[in-house]
Amino acid sequence: MFDYLIVGAGYAGSVLAERMAADANKKVLLIDKRPHIGGNAYDHYNDDGILVHKYGPHIFHTNSREVFEYLSRFTAWRPYEHRVLASVDGQLLPIPINLDTVNRLYGLKLDSFQLENFFDSVAEKKENIRTSEDVIVNRVGRDLYEKFFRNYTRKQWGLDPSELEPQVTARVPVRTNRDDRYFTDTYQAMPRHGYTRMFEKMLDHPNIRIMLNTDYREIERMIPFREMIYTGPIDEFFDFRFGKLPYRSLEFKHETLDPAVHQSAPVVNYPNEHSYTRITEFKYLTGQVHSKTSIVYEFPCAEGDPYYPVPRPENNEIYKKYQALAAAAANVHFAGRLATYKYYNQDQVVAQALTLYRKIIGEK
Numbered sequence: 001m002f003d004y005l006i007v008g009a010g011y012a013g014s015v016l017a018e019r020m021a022a023d024a025n026k027k028v029l030l031i032d033k034r035p036h037i038g039g040n041a042y043d044h045y046n047d048d049g050i051l052v053h054k055y056g057p058h059i060f061h062t063n064s065r066e067v068f069e070y071l072s073r074f075t076a077w078r079p080y081e082h083r084v085l086a087s088v089d090g091q092l093l094p095i096p097i098n099l100d101t102v103n104r105l106y107g108l109k110l111d112s113f114q115l116e117n118f119f120d121s122v123a124e125k126k127e128n129i130r131t132s133e134d135v136i137v138n139r140v141g142r143d144l145y146e147k148f149f150r151n152y153t154r155k156q157w158g159l160d161p162s163e164l165e166p167q168v169t170a171r172v173p174v175r176t177n178r179d180d181r182y183f184t185d186t187y188q189a190m191p192r193h194g195y196t197r198m199f200e201k202m203l204d205h206p207n208i209r210i211m212l213n214t215d216y217r218e219i220e221r222m223i224p225f226r227e228m229i230y231t232g233p234i235d236e237f238f239d240f241r242f243g244k245l246p247y248r249s250l251e252f253k254h255e256t257l258d259p260a261v262h263q264s265a266p267v268v269n270y271p272n273e274h275s276y277t278r279i280t281e282f283k284y285l286t287g288q289v290h291s292k293t294s295i296v297y298e299f300p301c302a303e304g305d306p307y308y309p310v311p312r313p314e315n316n317e318i319y320k321k322y323q324a325l326a327a328a329a330a331n332v333h334f335a336g337r338l339a340t341y342k343y344y345n346q347d348q349v350v351a352q353a354l355t356l357y358r359k360i361i362g363e364k
C-alpha cells in the first residue's frame with residue numbers, strides 16, 4: 001500500500017514526492033505519462049551531445065531564499081543572468097525596454113531622466129488598467145507597444161493584448177536605466193549539471209517508486225494508495241464537466257548547427273516577422289563548450305500539450321467551478337501549474353508544493 005499516489009513528475013509532483021518520502025517517511029508512487037521525469041523542465045543531451053531543454057528554455061530565477069536553498073540540496077549551480085534581444089526594425093535591441101533600446105531604436109541620446117519624460121510624453125494614460133494593451137500603452141505609448149508587444153502577444157496567445165488580462169505583458173518590466181538583464185531576482189542560476197540531474201537526485205530515495213509512460217487512469221484502480229496528489233490538468237481530472245479550460249501550446253523545432261555560435265544573445269525574440277516567436281541558443285544557458293551549437297524555435301499553436309493557461313476572465317470563471325470540486329474532493333490534493341490553472345514559474349511551483357506539503361502534514 002502506498003501512502004501517496006502522485007500524478008506528474010514535474011516540479012510539483014517531484015517536490016511533494018521528495019518531502020513525503022524523505023521528511024515524512026511516507027511511501028510514494030510517482031507516475032508520469034511522459035517517458036521521463038522533470039515535467040516541462042526536462043533537459044537531455046541530444047544526438048550531438050549538446051544539453052538542450054526539450055520543452056523550451058527554462059531559466060531559473062527566484063527571490064525566495066527558501067526555494068533556492070531547498071533546490072540547492074539537489075544541485076550545484078552555475079551563475080547565470082539571462083539576456084534577451086528583440087529583432088525590431090532591422091536591429092537587435094534589448095528587451096525589457098531600457099535606455100539603450102529607446103536610444104538605438106529612435107537614434108536618440110537620452111539619459112535616464114529624459115527617458116522618463118519621453119515615456120510621459122508618448123504614454124496614453126489609462127484610468128483603469130484592464131488589459132495587457134492598457135499596461136503597455138499606459139507606460140510607453142503606442143509605437144513601442146506596436147513594435148515590441150502587440151504582434152508578439154498575438155502570436156504567442158492567438159489573441160490581441162486588448163483581449164488578455166494585464167498580467168501577461170505586466171510580466172515584462174520597462175526600465176529607464178541600462179540594465180539589460182531579463183530578470184532582477186536575488187537568485188539567478190542554472191543547475192550546474194542540468195535540470196534532469198537535479199530531479200534524479202531529488203527522487204533518489206528508497207520510499208519513492210517511479211512509473212513512467214503511464215497515465216494515472218490506467219493504474220488508479222489497480223494499485224492501492226491512501227491519498228492522491230494530482231498535478232495534471234484540473235479539467236481533465238473532472239472529465240471536462242464544466243467544459244475544457246483553454247491552453248496555449250507550442251511546437252518546438254530543435255536544430256543543431258555547425259558553427260560554435262549562432263546568435264549574439266541567449267534568446268532573440270521576433271515580435272513582428274516570422275511565425276515563430278523566439279530562438280534560443282542553449283549553450284549560453286548551460287555554459288557547455290562544444291564545437292557545434294543547438295537552437296530551438298518556438299511556434300505557438302492552439303492544439304498540443306497544455307503549456308500556458310489563457311488568462312481571460314471567462315476562463316477563470318470556469319476554473320473556479322473546478323476549484324470548488326477540487327476543494328471538496330476527498331483524499332485528493334491539487335498542485336502545480338496545470339492543476340491550479342495558473343502561469344507559474346518554476347520557483348513559484350516549488351514554493352506552492354512546499355506550502356501544500358506543510359499543510360497536508362500539519363493536518364495529520
Ligand SMILES: Cc1cc2nc3c(=O)[nH]c(=O)nc-3n(C[C@H](O)[C@H](O)[C@H](O)COP(=O)(O)OP(=O)(O)OC[C@H]3O[C@@H](n4cnc5c(N)ncnc54)[C@H](O)[C@@H]3O)c2cc1C
Binds near residue numbers: 008011058231
Ligand atoms: C516553454 C516554457 C518555458 C518556460 N520557461 C520558464 C522559465 O524560463 N523559468 C521558469 O521559472 N519557468 C518556466 N516555465 C514554467 C515551468 O515549466 C513550470 O513552472 C513548471 O514546469 C511547472 O511544474 P508542474 O509540476 O506544475 O508542471 P509540469 O512540469 O507540466 O508537470 C506536470 C506533469 O504531469 C504529467 N501528467 C499530466 N497528466 C497526467 C496523467 N493523466 N497521468 C500521468 N501524468 C500526467 C505531465 O506529463 C507532466 O510531466 C516555462 C514553461 C514553458 C511551457
